[in-house]
Amino acid sequence: MTTTLALQIGWGTTLALKTVIVLAIIPLGALVLGYVFLLKMMSHMQSRLGPMDPGGFHGWFQLVGDGMKFLQKEDIMPEQADKRVFATAPAVVVISTFLVFLVIPMGPDLVVKDLDVGVFYALAVSSLSVIGVLMAGWASANKYALLGALRAAGQLIAYELPLLLAVTGVVVQANTMSLQGIVYAQQDGSIFGWSGVGNPFILTQFVGFLLFVVAAQAELTQTPFDMPVAESELVAGYMVEYTGFRFLFFFIGEFGTATAFAALAATLFLGGWSLPWVHGDAANWLGPIVLFVKLMFVAFLMFWARFTYPRLREDQLQALAWKVLIPIGLVNLLVTGVFKVAF
Secondary structure (H helix, E strand, C coil): CHHHHHHHHHHHHHHHHHHHHHHHHHHHHHHHHHHHHHHHHHHHHCCCCCCCCCCCCCCCCHHHHHHHHHHHCCCCCCCCCCHHHHHHHHHHHHHHHHHHHHHCCCCCCCCCCCCCCHHHHHHHHHCCHHHHHHHHHHHCCCHHHHHHHHHHHHHHHHHHHHHHHHHHHHHHHHCCCCHHHHHHHHHCCCECCECCCCCCCCCCCHHHHHHHHHHHHHHCCCCCCCHHHCHHHHCCHHHCCCCHHHHHHHHHHHHHHHHHHHHHHHHHHCCCCCCCCCCHHHHHHHHHHHHHHHHHHHHHHHHHHHCCCCCCCHHHHHHHHHHHHHHHHHHHHHHHHHHHHHC
């Protein structure tokens, strides 16, 4: 009895520690590094250097200054707003983002919970952010905020379908919905009988990878899919009435979601934490570093598109999803199924 209780307490402590690390350290660390690394990289690519003096090295300390600025700003709430819903909406967006990290493996043993339906769980909780967006738009008592929220809902619903189709191709090929299982399928697989580098699914699911990146960009409401927050039309959309720390929550949610989608894409298409011939304890030590490098590559592609292309019109945005991406996703899934059965 005593031994069983001790094992239960030990398991609960380990699970709690993993959860704290995943929900606190990892997303925030990736957020800080992504903000500093990606935005500074894009600023140099476009010769828009921005603040270069804070911190002494390319202005890296500007992030801390921005955070302090948000904390000092007055928290203003519209008089006619639904105050409880208005205050809760940013937290819903951030929580839905952080929940994705619970099932993303960073090593053979470095995962909070290896769910058999991990892919389904990740896509489900990432979609909860649209509830927070609708809450923010409706509770703000502002027509521009409401219009932005409705645009966001329509956009997220449209681009969930190509995102799901892209992921389904990977699930069919790996024959599992476990993210850890998908990593092992890529690490232990072979390409025409050669298993030197495993079988990263980006080689066979390259179309799915492109679909995932484009759909994730739209899910993030980043340029060229930033119609819900179009400053020239909706003066920041559903975030227009938010100030101070609550606005910072939306900012954290945007970068955190970008990191989560990049980590998910790296896991599904680039092999996640795995390296050829690296197993056991070595994989636990190297896994987080390998996954971080891969997710930063995917995030770089997302932010490169964000700072390169102009904003689409609303009709162009919807036409791209329903007339282009979804048919391509269906064809890709059909071809994957045929090759799965034939070979």
